[in-house]
Amino acid sequence: MSVRDNSIDLTARQQAQADAAARQVTEPQSLVVRFPASEPLRLDSGREIAPLTIAYQTYGTLNADKSNAILICHALTGDQHVANDHPVTGKGGWWATLVGPGKPVDTDRFFVICANILGGCMGSTGPASVNPATGRPYGVEFPVITIGDMVKAQARLVDYLGIDQLFSVIGGSMGGMQVLQWCARYKERVLTAMPIATAPWHTAQNIAFHEVGRQAVMADPDWQGGAYYGTNARPARGLAVARMAAHITYLSEKALQDKFGRGLQNRDQHSFSFDADFKIESYLRHQGSTFVDRFDANSYLYITRAMDYFDLEAEYGKLANAFTGTKTQFCVVSFTSDWLYPTRDNKEIVKALNGVAANVSFVEIESDKGHDAFLLDEEVFFATVRGFLNAAAKKRGIA
């Protein structure tokens, strides 16, 4: 038996899905706004992106005085398809439990916007997009971006939609970093903000896990220095390993133990091989192989880099300085078993906000589901979101 048999292979169906995902880069099944080359996006690195495309989804209706807009910021591997079925996988929206008619983020009441981030692979400009200078996909020619750059691109979209002030900016994980960046850079434009399961900076451990993922991608010979577009190969195995490693950080030890323990997969004894004997191995391989069907490896490299560079304290000298003079009403949420962005990190945000006398609430939600809890059906979390938004909407006079 060869070792190759135990690595992750793609079926024909998966290849078809991957092709469908690749088509989202150029022909996204969502709303799109294109900013011409004459309106470049100037990046934190000093480089520029032009032209700029932003693919986005909206739900609900913008009211007459444009006061009911909520921007949702998605996480590392999320996209703009918050509350509709995913065009590639066919699965329900990643936050469909939270966002929708009558849901805590009630689309009967609010106008909800979510844009694929800059550097993403679901239609917004990213490394798989065509580099106007060469006529070929950017690959590693794509400039390194930051969370600040993502937010700047979102602000372009919000401008384009004619919205001055967002009623709320909401996001978990990397989405929460964008929320914080919004509140730091565009203070007047954010009435309320919900940074969820996030951190004001990436720690050494956060960077370490990301570096393992990037190295896995780059060690895959099919990565080809990032120029795999248009070839028959793509670094699916490397990206799958990256996803497997990252996925462990999204779950709590207890959740892993409870769900899988030492359970064996479709067998009653060890195979004395490198097959996926254990349920947890099988689960991670599945997570890895389904991920590569819908995600671009270079996007993964660029987005994880942007997260690693994120450090609001370094940007503003002192974390509290990022929020000086803010009038935004904050609700920070963390989850007890989240060890990726633990309560400790979220409390740093709260402390900084208190330091500038900001209006802040902080709720730690009891959950054993780890970092992923923010994406799951957590009743208390939903009640918090609903209550916070309702109270603020009442104050703002949103019907």
Next chain:
Amino acid sequence: MSESPGHSAQDSIADRPVRADHRLIAEMVAPGSRVLDVGCGDGALLELLISEKTVDGRGVEISRDNVNACVARGLSVIQGDADQDLSGYPDKAFDYVVLSLTIQATRQPKVVLENLLRIGRRAIVSFPNFGHWKIRTALLFTGRMPRTPNLPETWFDSQDSHLCTIKDFSDLVTILDAEVEDAVAFNSRGQRLAIKNSLSLQNLLGEKAVFLLAPRDQR
């Protein structure tokens, strides 16, 4: 729009009677001021202060359920506790910092009170008075830790690890070099005792007390 849980919670609290010590505290707070309520529970005092004194109110509360209830009613409340989460606030961040019926349950009452006096231009502290005559006589005649309607729990269930008398509290205020601007003793029905100048009598007859304190450097 359907009736949300947030709204129903708001209605129910508005219907509840106002707690006696809350009424006394509200009388001490100047309208339009900035108030931090440490140990704010379900937010009843904050709502009272916001509606009657139009304060800019914030809360700190240890119980998750209470924090959620507060946030759902539009209050700005942080989950945390008086022992650990006051150090992050800057000096003089609030006009008043309120600690109502909580100091006896903190691990380090002295540090907590120091923080209150640092964060606030005024501190308002209410606490059950362990010097009340019923407690004194209960201990004298039963030889056991007194249990009263005010302090109903057994010694092993109670969170109140630092019970004190009005005189004890007054001593701590002296140690911290703070000024007592007002001290009110009241009975369980929330009736203010008409004793102003005798600490000994207040200590004997008051079931609870509210102190309005100011750090010396404020005068």
